[in-house]
Amino acid sequence: MLLLVVAVTAVAMLVLGFEMLLVLGVPALMVKEFFYGSLPDPVIVQKIVGGINHSTLLAIPFFILAAELMGDGQIARRLTSTADAFLRHFRGGSGYTAIGGSLAFGSVSGSAPATVAAMGRMVFPEMQKAGFKDKFSLGLIASSAETSLLLPPSITFIIYGWMTGTSVARLFLAGIVPGLVLALSFALLVWWEARKHGVARGEKASWRERLQSISRAKWALGMPVIILGGIYTGYFTPTEAAAASVVYAIFVESVIFRTLTLKKLFAITERAALSTAIIFILLALGGLLSYFVTLAQVPQAILTFISYIDAGPFVFLIVINVIFLVFGMFVDPNSALLILVPPLYPVAMALGIDPVHFGVIVTLNITVGMITPPFGLDLFVASSTLSKPVMLIISGIGPFIVANLATLMIITYIPPVSTFLPNLVMG
Numbered sequence: 001m002l003l004l005v006v007a008v009t010a011v012a013m014l015v016l017g018f019e020m021l022l023v024l025g026v027p028a029l030m031v032k033e034f035f036y037g038s039l040p041d042p043v044i045v046q047k048i049v050g051g052i053n054h055s056t057l058l059a060i061p062f063f064i065l066a067a068e069l070m071g072d073g074q075i076a077r078r079l080t081s082t083a084d085a086f087l088r089h090f091r092g093g094s095g096y097t098a099i100g101g102s103l104a105f106g107s108v109s110g111s112a113p114a115t116v117a118a119m120g121r122m123v124f125p126e127m128q129k130a131g132f133k134d135k136f137s138l139g140l141i142a143s144s145a146e147t148s149l150l151l152p153p154s155i156t157f158i159i160y161g162w163m164t165g166t167s168v169a170r171l172f173l174a175g176i177v178p179g180l181v182l183a184l185s186f187a188l189l190v191w192w193e194a195r196k197h198g199v200a201r202g203e204k205a206s207w208r209e210r211l212q213s214i215s216r217a218k219w220a221l222g223m224p225v226i227i228l229g230g231i232y233t234g235y236f237t238p239t240e241a242a243a244a245s246v247v248y249a250i251f252v253e254s255v256i257f258r259t260l261t262l263k264k265l266f267a268i269t270e271r272a273a274l275s276t277a278i279i280f281i282l283l284a285l286g287g288l289l290s291y292f293v294t295l296a297q298v299p300q301a302i303l304t305f306i307s308y309i310d311a312g313p314f315v316f317l318i319v320i321n322v323i324f325l326v327f328g329m330f331v332d333p334n335s336a337l338l339i340l341v342p343p344l345y346p347v348a349m350a351l352g353i354d355p356v357h358f359g360v361i362v363t364l365n366i367t368v369g370m371i372t373p374p375f376g377l378d379l380f381v382a383s384s385t386l387s388k389p390v391m392l393i394i395s396g397i398g399p400f401i402v403a404n405l406a407t408l409m410i411i412t413y414i415p416p417v418s419t420f421l422p423n424l425v426m427g
Helices: 002-015 020-035 041-050 055-072 075-087 093-109 112-130 134-144 155-164 168-174 176-197 207-216 218-232 238-256 262-295 298-308 313-328 333-350 355-369 377-386 390-395 398-413 416-426
Strands: none
Touching: 002 020, 020 262, 020 333, 041 262, 055 075, 055 093, 055 112, 055 155, 055 218, 055 238, 055 262, 075 093, 075 112, 075 207, 075 218, 075 238, 093 112, 093 134, 093 176, 093 218, 112 134, 112 377, 134 176, 134 377, 134 390, 134 398, 155 168, 155 262, 155 333, 155 355, 168 176, 168 218, 168 238, 168 355, 168 416, 176 355, 176 398, 176 416, 207 218, 218 238, 262 333, 298 333, 313 333, 313 355, 313 398, 333 355, 355 398, 355 416, 377 390, 398 416
């Protein structure tokens, strides 16, 4: 009954266009009022505050700020230029540059919307010049940004790790191979599109030019070294690495590249603060909703039902993928995590699914949701950044959704793709 009340209320509010903070908060407060009226009000406040009272979450505002600094400055541009120097001579090379640039920027930002904005401004004009159709170019830019959610320092992995107690460092490692597999699937689409429409090759860069591009990007390339090297050598925690990335980005953009003024820093910090506030409000209300889900023993009810119908891990994972894919069409990624993980994670553990593997499955599902009509977030970010109609972007997104689903099936049913690297490095 409780689950029905939450679901009906949340769906109704979504359809009516309420903000996600109300979609999460109002059903939770209704549950308290009608099902747990005897709970003291201070408990509700405690659960809301407890939803964000965790040191792991400190990494989120730092990584958001670092992403804004890099996207607004030269770091993203120089990383993309390096990728372009090695890829532009292939047929459809600007498409490969979009993928390579997204991988590079995603590996230091952890934010898909920031990657869409940064890559779109730099790569879209080059893809137009090369002869790619606009709808394919826009679909590729929006989709390639998804790899940032699978590569460290993925903000989605940080939230999942906080919610479930899973090691964030192991999650970061687990996302690398799936991220590369997804990028490869997009590269195959670029290869096919370039051959089909006779897209031009770029001028081949000499090795001298390539080395010069690496030299120009050396300070930018230092960012993933700090983040990943610091974490896996044990010198930094993920939170400390996030703080170090902000300090490094400010230093490089202001002292080395000389593009960051005090006025720009204030504006960038304001944007990052607004993004952080939105996420943390959702996390706080999600903590309250998770509390009631646990109190009502929803995971146990789901597990009982699965046992009753004699469904094993294989069927459960199919159901998980369907639920997340449908949910992702209508709800932003953080809200999807906060609503679906609390009842489903305990069931996955009871069925013997590796928590790291489950985290990668959940995250890949969320990346699909970010480009799935009608409300995929990255579709609107690409539209806003490049001043293109959302429907044009949607018209070109189909092949990339298919590539995502194929990758999702591989990740779901071949667990070592996700678990091999963390097991190898961390045991």
